Amino acid sequence: MEAQNKQMLKDKNSILKNIRKGDLQEFENLFRKYYPLLCRYAFRFVRNTNQSEEIVQDLFCHLWENRKDISIHSSIKAYLYKATYYNSLQVLRKKKVKTQYENYLKQRNTDHSQLTSTLEENEIYSIVQKTLANLPDRCSKIFKMNRFEGLKYKEIADQLSISVKTVESNMGKALKSFRKSLKDYLGTIVL
Incomplete structure (x- = not known):
């Protein structure tokens, strides 16, 4: 069991080392192995296939762009799943804020249009009364x-x-x- 853990640690270190050096083949292997799994995992949170794929694609882009600076203390798999989880939560938070803002604008526009409508009705009523009086x-x-x-x-x-x-x-x-x-x-x- 300990030999297997040492091999996994060595694999993790060599994979990270190769990716840090810019080994595109190593990166593509990692991508192919985890992309579909991470997309399904992200889908559990956001319930949208396109968003799930975008979350995972962004994660891998970030990983590649920052490959020299990223330090992974646990396994690569744990890192990818944890990052997917946090990125999914961030998307949900943004979606919630956007929905709240849209609802606020709808309410505000409804209030504004009702006020405008009422003011317009009052103005028309006043004009009708003046015209009738004349x-x-x-x-x-x-x-x-x-x-x-x-x-x-x-x-x-x-x-x-x-x-x-x-x-x-x-x-x-x-x-x-x-x-x-x-x-x-x-x-x-x-x-």
Whole structure:
């Protein structure tokens, strides 16, 4: 058993030494041996195949780029698994922060759009009230009967004892006044 441990330690040291020297073949052997295993391990945390592969690829890139400075005190396998674990947790933390920020922005935009909508509605209501107040009495009454009470022109004419043509004429005047006063909002409201 002790002989096997010494052989593993020697293998680890020689693998690391060769990689530190820039032995690409040794590095590729290490990559081929652990890449699929580490991808499956990372997937257990992030639950996304692409992210899992990216985590492991980044780990191996980091290992190669920093090969001269990296010191591994345990086995290479333990180092790779531990690094994969920490990198997976880091991805999860970033994802959580991103999700929280997106939710914050959605909430903020919803609040902002509701506020804007309410302000716009209040402004339109104010303009409608002013326009109604500036219309002649009969014109205002006819408009209210048609648009607010839902009466047809004939019903309005009968109630006010006027002709349908007079109702049409007054509605035309009222609508013209509303179009003029609400010209900035015509895309959002229907008269």
